[in-house]
Amino acid sequence: xxxxxxxxxxxxxxxxxxxxxxxxxxxxxxxxxxxxxxxxxxxxxxxxxxxxxxxxxxxxxxxxxxxxxxxxxxxxxxxxxxxxxxxxxxxxxxxxxxxxxxxxxxxxxxxxxxxxxxxxxxxxxxxxxxxxxxxxxxxxxxxxxxxxxxxxxxxxxxxxxxxxxxxxxxxxxxxxxxxxxxxxxxxxxxxxxxxxxxxxxxxxxxxxxxxxxxxxxxxxxxxxxxxxxxxxxxxxxxxxxxxxxxxxxxxxxxxxxxxxxxxxxxxxxxxxxxxxxxxxxxxxxxxxxxxxxxxxxxxxxxxxxxxxxxxxxxxxxxxxxxxxxxxxxxxxxxxxxxxxxxxxxxxxxxxxxxxxxxxxxxxxxxxxxxxxxxxxxxxxxxxxxxxxx
Numbered sequence: 001x002x003x004x005x006x007x008x009x010x011x012x013x014x015x016x017x018x019x020x021x022x023x024x025x026x027x028x029x030x031x032x033x034x035x036x037x038x039x040x041x042x043x044x045x046x047x048x049x050x051x052x053x054x055x056x057x058x059x060x061x062x063x064x065x066x067x068x069x070x071x072x073x074x075x076x077x078x079x080x081x082x083x084x085x086x087x088x089x090x091x092x093x094x095x096x097x098x099x100x101x102x103x104x105x106x107x108x109x110x111x112x113x114x115x116x117x118x119x120x121x122x123x124x125x126x127x128x129x130x131x132x133x134x135x136x137x138x139x140x141x142x143x144x145x146x147x148x149x150x151x152x153x154x155x156x157x158x159x160x161x162x163x164x165x166x167x168x169x170x171x172x173x174x175x176x177x178x179x180x181x182x183x184x185x186x187x188x189x190x191x192x193x194x195x196x197x198x199x200x201x202x203x204x205x206x207x208x209x210x211x212x213x214x215x216x217x218x219x220x221x222x223x224x225x226x227x228x229x230x231x232x233x234x235x236x237x238x239x240x241x242x243x244x245x246x247x248x249x250x251x252x253x254x255x256x257x258x259x260x261x262x263x264x265x266x267x268x269x270x271x272x273x274x275x276x277x278x279x280x281x282x283x284x285x286x287x288x289x290x291x292x293x294x295x296x297x298x299x300x301x302x303x304x305x306x307x308x309x310x311x312x313x314x315x316x317x318x319x320x321x322x323x324x325x326x327x328x329x330x331x332x333x334x335x336x337x338x339x340x341x342x343x344x345x346x347x348x349x350x351x352x353x354x355x356x357x358x359x360x361x362x363x364x365x366x367x368x369x370x371x372x373x374x375x376x377x378x379x380x381x382x383x384x385x386x387x388x389x
Contacts, residue, residue: 032096033108037115039067040074047076053126058087058192063122071122072107079114087192088116094191098164102156104179104189123187125180128237133175133246141277143284145184146241150292151317152186153178157234158310160188161227167197169225173233174214175240195225213247217332218304228304232332234313235299239263242292244277260300260331267297267328291316294323302332 043064044051054061059078095106110117130136160168171193179187216232236247247259266272272290295316315321
């Protein structure tokens with residue numbers, strides 16, 4: 001299976017495209033429906049605020065009903081965003097030809113005039129960030145559901161890493177990019193930052209993109225991207241699912257603010273059970289939950305080479321492979337790298353040179369500072385669309 005074939009089969013009128021990049025890249029549609037702007041206006045009742053289900057720095061998402069009666073999530077990219085064109089093209093290129101139970105499905109797009117719109121299947125239960133971590137709904141996240149979520153995301157990521165040719169690195173695995181359907185089946189979304197890895201390459205060098213808290217520190221520092229960066233992000237997400245809390249919470253006591261550091265300390269004290277979400281009221285398999293937390297630690301180890309592949313992670317989560325506690329080493333923490341940079345910098349008050357192309361906040365394209373890194377080093381973020389309501 002390849003993602004490099006031409007995406008489009010019929011010529012678009014170049015005079016209607018205001019972006020040179022779109023004019024060059026969108027030469028026709030292949031395996032993707034072309035919707036007219038008029039169709040999508042009708043589907044969303046003229047993009048009514050009532051139908052808006054998400055908003056971010058790259059635009060807004062609306063719920064709409066297509067001509068065929070299907071409900072859709074219609075992602076309208078902002079015409080003011082300079083990064084919107086690249087993200088638009090990447091997202092179409094990456095997922096136009098692949099399909100998996102744990103990936104969102106792209107129905108089609110609109111590239112009419114200066115309008116750039118992506119049309120996806122509509123997922124009723126929004127994202128893990130909003131439902132599990134923010135608690136914006138009353139879904140009872142039982143241990144059985146959390147097990148389903150963990151294994152489902154792992155399977156989707158294993159498919160991208162190992163079954164698709166060329167391999168796909170998502171680069172922004174996080175709770176807000178895991179959407180849930182009516183049955184709470186997890187779907188990996190937002191492929192605007194994804195990279196394709198040709199079979200003869202071990203890594204690609206690229207600008208750093210991702211979200212603080214989920215970002216593998218070796219990738220943040222060197223800019224060399226491998227699948228192990230996604231595996232690190234998944235490890236953080238897995239710990240979030242088990243604990244029911246996001247990776248950073250500055251409202252907690254200092255020793256508990258950073259989830260990955262807290263997990264490691266509890267692991268060293270053999271007290272991982274303390275991290276399991278108390279909202280389950282003790283109705284969970286403690287041994288299995290602690291095993292999931294250990295898998296999260298395996299995925300976030302400081303050395304990328306020690307992190308297991310996603311297919312191995314799936315087998316560990318399913319109980320097909322045992323975990324050797326002796327192989328779990330300390331996780332890589334981006335704060336360690338940033339503190340080192342600050343200490344060695346001739347001018348520690350200067351802003352960090354690393355500019356991360358993503359944000360953990362609900363509103364994107366904002367400058368964000370975080371106490372997860374040294375207070376002397378401010379990390380600046382601009383982001384791909386993060387679904388929020």
